[in-house]
Amino acid sequence: MTEFLDFWGEDITILAIGLITGLLFGIFAQRSKFCFRSAVLEMSHGFAGKKTAVWLLAFGATLAGTQGLILSGMLDVAEVRQLASRGSLSGAIIGGAMFGAGMVMARGCASRILILSANGNLRMLVTGLVLTIVAQASYSGLLSPLREYIADMWTVSGGAERDLSAILGLSGYTPFVIGVAILVAAISLAIHVKMRGWVVFGAIGVGVAITLGWALTYALSHLSFDPVAVRSVNFIGPSADTLMGFITERSLPITFNLALVPGVFAGSLLAAAFGRELKLECFSVE
Helix, strand or coil: CHHHHHHHCHHHHHHHHHHHHHHHHHHHHHHHCCCHHHHHHHHHCCCCCHHHHHHHHHHHHHHHHHHHHHHHCCCCCCCCHHHHCCEEHHHHHHHHHHHHHHHHHHCCCHHHHHHHHHCCEHHHHHHHHHHHHHHHHHHHCCCHHHHHHHHCCCEECCCHHHCHHHHHCCCCCHHHHHHHHHHHHHHHHHHHCCCCHHHHHHHHHHHHHHHHHHHHHHHHHHHCCCCCCCCCCCCHHHHHHHHHHHHHCCCCCCCHHHHHHHHHHHHHHHHHHHCCCCCCECCCCC
């Protein structure tokens, strides 16, 4: 990465990291049909099938990959925003419940909405725009006082109080072993339900893409003269920032998030074209 950074500079490097991470996530998520909502619906009916296996494969690969990076010294999460800053349990509980209900009613979470939008689903495109606008209103607009009120109901300090490994007393190789165990169990489930090999590969690829985001941003944070946030794939904030930046700003700040969302969209589009799954879907009239 040092040679690339020296030749292209920090701005191009962080954009390239975001774009590569997004492209890989978009390709693998589209080909594997990665969707948390589908897995939840399967489990709500009392069985674990292909959709559950896809989600578990991605989760296990992400956990094993990330913990492997930590063990090898290629990632230090002590200063990652999700752990270092003050957290809100009330926000997680209430916001999580709202997100889950909305995900089921909208027929997809933020990542799935973006993936399907790139495949030609205009219903999901409109849903994504509504999601992004409401998210921006919650971050800094009309809904922000309500969000802040809910977030302040029950807070926890950053650091060990937000670290599940520290809370449960897990150390050393234990989190990595748990991740590997989940991945092995997911592969066993995939074999049991006779999942196609390329779907298994794609689901694991989703986890690899997320892990890659952590690894590359962490590496850049040690090489860059300017502060670089260590982060990986997420969608609500980046989608809102990207949309509002295009609307209100003459120039956009050069960040990982700026390239992530277009990268996921492009990756999904390419994967759908390769699989001949591009299809324009409009709202039906009943």
